[in-house]
Amino acid sequence: MAKVVVVGSVALDDVQTPFGEVKNALGGSAVYASIACSLFSSAGIVGVVGGDFPKEHIELLKEKKVDLAGLEMRNGGKTFHWKGKYGLDLNNPKTLDTQLNVFETFSPRLPKEYCDADYLFLGNISPKLQLSVLAQMKKRPGLVVADTMNLWINLQHEEVLEVVKQVDIALMNDSEARLLFKTSSIVVAAREILKLDSKIAIIKKGEHGCVMFTDSKHFSCPGYPLENVKDPTGSGDSFGGSLIGYLAKTNDFSEENLRRAIVYASCVASFNAEGFSVEKLRQISIKDVQARYKEFEGFVKF
Amino acid sequence: MAKVVVVGSVALDDVQTPFGEVKNALGGSAVYASIACSLFSSAGIVGVVGGDFPKEHIELLKEKKVDLAGLEMRNGGKTFHWKGKYGLDLNNPKTLDTQLNVFETFSPRLPKEYCDADYLFLGNISPKLQLSVLAQMKKRPGLVVADTMNLWINLQHEEVLEVVKQVDIALMNDSEARLLFKTSSIVVAAREILKLDSKIAIIKKGEHGCVMFTDSKHFSCPGYPLENVKDPTGSGDSFGGSLIGYLAKTNDFSEENLRRAIVYASCVASFNAEGFSVEKLRQISIKDVQARYKEFEGFVKF
Numbered sequence: 001m002a003k004v005v006v007v008g009s010v011a012l013d014d015v016q017t018p019f020g021e022v023k024n025a026l027g028g029s030a031v032y033a034s035i036a037c038s039l040f041s042s043a044g045i046v047g048v049v050g051g052d053f054p055k056e057h058i059e060l061l062k063e064k065k066v067d068l069a070g071l072e073m074r075n076g077g078k079t080f081h082w083k084g085k086y087g088l089d090l091n092n093p094k095t096l097d098t099q100l101n102v103f104e105t106f107s108p109r110l111p112k113e114y115c116d117a118d119y120l121f122l123g124n125i126s127p128k129l130q131l132s133v134l135a136q137m138k139k140r141p142g143l144v145v146a147d148t149m150n151l152w153i154n155l156q157h158e159e160v161l162e163v164v165k166q167v168d169i170a171l172m173n174d175s176e177a178r179l180l181f182k183t184s185s186i187v188v189a190a191r192e193i194l195k196l197d198s199k200i201a202i203i204k205k206g207e208h209g210c211v212m213f214t215d216s217k218h219f220s221c222p223g224y225p226l227e228n229v230k231d232p233t234g235s236g237d238s239f240g241g242s243l244i245g246y247l248a249k250t251n252d253f254s255e256e257n258l259r260r261a262i263v264y265a266s267c268v269a270s271f272n273a274e275g276f277s278v279e280k281l282r283q284i285s286i287k288d289v290q291a292r293y294k295e296f297e298g299f300v301k302f
Numbered sequence: 303m304a305k306v307v308v309v310g311s312v313a314l315d316d317v318q319t320p321f322g323e324v325k326n327a328l329g330g331s332a333v334y335a336s337i338a339c340s341l342f343s344s345a346g347i348v349g350v351v352g353g354d355f356p357k358e359h360i361e362l363l364k365e366k367k368v369d370l371a372g373l374e375m376r377n378g379g380k381t382f383h384w385k386g387k388y389g390l391d392l393n394n395p396k397t398l399d400t401q402l403n404v405f406e407t408f409s410p411r412l413p414k415e416y417c418d419a420d421y422l423f424l425g426n427i428s429p430k431l432q433l434s435v436l437a438q439m440k441k442r443p444g445l446v447v448a449d450t451m452n453l454w455i456n457l458q459h460e461e462v463l464e465v466v467k468q469v470d471i472a473l474m475n476d477s478e479a480r481l482l483f484k485t486s487s488i489v490v491a492a493r494e495i496l497k498l499d500s501k502i503a504i505i506k507k508g509e510h511g512c513v514m515f516t517d518s519k520h521f522s523c524p525g526y527p528l529e530n531v532k533d534p535t536g537s538g539d540s541f542g543g544s545l546i547g548y549l550a551k552t553n554d555f556s557e558e559n560l561r562r563a564i565v566y567a568s569c570v571a572s573f574n575a576e577g578f579s580v581e582k583l584r585q586i587s588i589k590d591v592q593a594r595y596k597e598f599e600g601f602v603k604f
Contacts, residue, residue, distance in 0.1 A: 018486065088486040184320065184390040186509075187529045208510035211527065220601045222522030225513065227489045259604035299522045300602040302561035 002044030002067040003248045005114045005141075006034040006241065007133050008123025009103060010047040010071070014083040015276060017090065019230045025277035026057045027082065029123035029147065032234035033241030035281050036268050037121070038064040039289060040245030044114060046070035046133070048106045050077040060282060069111040077102035090232050090273075091206040110136045119248040122146040122167065123237055127159035134166055143253065145169040145244045147236065153180050161196060170198040171240050174205045186211065200258065202243075204236050212262055217255055221262050222299055224270035224292065231276040235269040238281060242268040242289075267292040304346030304369040305550045307416045307443075308336040308543065309435050310425025311405060312349040312373070316385040317578060319392065321532045327579035328359045329384065331425035331449065334536035335543030337583050338570050339423070340366040341591060342547030346416060348372035348435070350408045352379040362584060371413040379404035392534050392575075393508040412438045421550040424448040424469065425539060429461035436468055445555065447471040447546045449538065455482050463498060472500040473542050476507045488513065502560065504545075506538050514564055519557055523564050524601055526572035526594065533578040537571040540583060544570040544591075569594040 008030030014023045034043035044067035051074065061068060080103035084093040108129055115138040122130040124147045134144065146167040153160050153176055160180060164170045170193050172180070177189035186203050190213035193201035201213045209223040243265040250257055267289045274280045310332030316325045336345040346369035353376070363370060382405035386395040410431055417440040424432040426449045436446065446469040454462050455478055462482060466472045472495050474482070479491035488505050492515035495503035503515045511525040545567040552559055569591045576582045 088480070090486060178390070184392060185529055185531065187527045191529075205510060208507060209522070209524075211524070213527075218527050218601055219604070220511070220524030220527075221604075222511075222513070222524065225489045225515075225520050225522075227487055227493075229487065256604070263604050297604075299520055300604075302521070302523075302558070302565050302599075302602075 001113055002117070003041040004037050004043045004119040004121060004244050005046060005070070005110070005117040006030050006037060006043050006121045006123060007046040007108055007130070008033060008125050008237070009080055010045070010049050010053070011080045011082050012053070013081070013233065013277065014097075015086075015231055015233050016084070017086040017231050018088055020276060022231075022276045026060070027234060027277060028080065029125065029234075029237040031061070031278065032237035032272065032281065033121055033123050034061070034066045035064050035278055036238035036241035036272070037245035038066055039242060039268060039284070039286050040264070041119070041248040042067065043241070043245065044068075044070055044111075046108045046110060046114070048072040048074060048102050050079040050102045051075035053079045060278070064282070070108075070114060072106075072109070074102045084233070086232070090229055093233070108133050118142040119244055120144045121240060121244045122163065123240065124149045127152050127156050127163045130163050131159065131166070143168050143244065143247060145171060145240060147171045147240050148176060150176050150179055164193055164198050165196045167198055169200045169202060169243075171202045171204065171243075173236065174203050177203050187213075202262065204239060206232065206235075209266060210239070210262065212258065214255060214258075219259050219262065221259075221266050222296070224266060224296070225299075226270055226273060229273045232273045234278070234281075235272045238272040239265045239269040263293055263296050264289060267296065303415055304419070305343040306339050306345045306421040306423060306546055307348060307372070307412070307419040308332050308339060308345050308423045308425060309348040309410050309432070310335060310427050310539070311382055312347070312351050312355070313382045313384050314355070315383070315535065315579065317388075317533055317535050318386070319388040319533050320390055322578060324533075324578045328362070329536060329579060330382065331427065331536075331539040333363070333580065334539035334574065334583065335423055335425050336363070336368045337366050337580055338540035338543035338574070339547035340368055341544060341570060341586070341588050342566070343421070343550040344369065345543070345547065346372055346413075348410045348412060348416070350374040350376060350404050352381040352404045353377035355381045362580070366584070372410075372416060374408075374411070376404045386535070388534070392531055395535070410435050420444040421546055422446045423542060423546045424465065425542065426451050429454050429458050429465045432465050433461065433468070445470050445546065445549060447473060447542060449473045449542050450478060452478050452481055466495055466500050467498045469500055471502045471504060471545075473504045473506065473545075475538065476505050479505050489515075504564065506541060508534065508537075511568060512541070512564065514560065516557060516560075521561050521564065523561075523568050524598070526568060526598070527601075528572055528575060531575045534575045536580070536583075537574045540574040541567045541571040565595055565598050566591060569598065
């Protein structure tokens with residue numbers, strides 16, 4: 001059985017960056033997160049695709065030992081489609097088109113065997129759906145990590161706060177944290193997250209790395225100094241998937257191990273940005289990740 | 303005699319941030335840099351002011367043991383005046399007004415005793431003036447650090463490149479590094495800096511800290527997690543001044559000591575952002591800086 005249940009979007013993306021473009025490429029928060037997770041622990045995906053979803057993508061997920069019992073196939077519909085474009089500032093893509101398709105009426109239903117999972121990753125989907133997944137669990141998982149995005153903070157502000165309240169690790173971008181709590185300081189935003197009952201706040205900052213806030217400590221992890229970024233799409237999801245994958249593998253939620261998890265997750269996220277879609281993510285092995293982890297040790301030592 | 307010669311602007315600033323405002327407040331790259339430097343080593347300032355420059359500012363600089371032999375006083379003119387406004391994103395101020403005044407015809411003239419200084423900080427002024435200062439040195443200083451800004455990269459591109467070529471440590475913001483070499487990657491920009499003969503490239507990233515690139519190594523220093531930023535004006539200059547001040551004090555240019563210098567400089571820069579003008583910078587002591595340095599050790603350990 002899959003150790004980590006990953007809920008989120010499964011998509012076909014058109015992405016343009018200054019360094020190239022892809023069309024109908026495999027994407028979606030659950031896809032990036034589950035493939036990244038599989039570097040450390042087995043993942044099971046909960047999502048929905050349409051009849052146009054290519055068989056080769058299913059094969060790729062199977063190759064990565066991602067369990068597909070929770071992947072709903074609606075042959076009569078079309079897969080969620082996102083079209084985005086990045087400028088030279090690779091931190092903020094411009095959404096050119098979003099076609100929800102089968103995702104519009106998606107309501108995640110967990111396979112029975114997922115309902116007592118120990119590790120749950122609530123990838124970037126509507127907070128209402130994230131809450132519905134939490135409600136389906138027979139027992140509270142040992143660790144729940146949730147991601148979100150600005151769209152939901154704007155549309156379903158209260159529900160995003162409710163998710164933050166119910167999970168152990170709240171994950172979001174710096175701009176999203178600022179938006180959620182209407183502050184210019186991510187330190188203030190992180191304190192608000194902790195006040196809401198999340199044990200841990202992790203604020204992702206794209207190429208600048210990320211910071212973790214717990215009650216008493218602050219950890220800062222730099223971004224990997226990438227020379228050839230191709231497409232940052234999915235790097236945040238890859239970060240989240242690797243983070244919970246590493247924690248599931250080690251089953252240790254100490255400050256020290258959380259820090260290690262964050263560095264591993266940063267390594268995986270940085271690899272992801274070096275290729276379009278899941279191109280790079282599918283190629284790398286745990287050895288590649290470990291080599292980059294070693295490099296990180298040298299980056300911060302003083 | 304002052305150990306570190308600091309060249310740059312001396313200004314009276316009007317600054318608005320979401321957290322307050324000041325008018326005719328002491329500012330300028332040479333002021334921030336020399337006060338910050340004085341936490342570690344004695345500084346001598348080279349700059350120009352008009353007859354309107356308040357005596358109390360002179361007293362403050364004297365109190366910080368900043369040598370004023372190179373501070374030109376033009377009683378008939380007015381001091382350089384900058385007016386800027388910050389939004390909730392505190393990284394990029396909007397310039398509302400710039401009055402060059404006496405700065406328009408400023409041509410730095412080094413006092414004789416400064417011409418064989420061992421440490422030279424070329425703060426943010428026109429690269430032509432930076433080069434004219436270098437030309438006045440009787441011997442090549444042991445360490446030259448130069449800062450710049452986007453204005454000069456746009457107006458005097460070749461001269462900025464010439465400065466980078468001639469100095470030991472080239473210091474700039476990430477957006478400036480991208481602009482100077484027309485790339486989206488600060489890693490690529492840093493490599494170009496090193497190719498131009500600067501031994502060391504330090505890219506400042508505001509609240510995200512900074513990164514140092516040398517031929518073989520990469521160091522990343524996080525930003526201090528500030529809860530109450532008031533005014534980031536001069537934090538980059540404070541960073542530069544503390545950096546050269548610490549290096550002058552220790553006279554050790556090893557990778558390890560450069561890293562320590564960067565962390566000390568980050569501490570001082572973070573203090574600076576906690577007050578308007580030089581308000582905070584004038585209050586702190588080396589003990590405050592050392593306490594924050596200890597905190598940084600905890601921020602990055604994994």
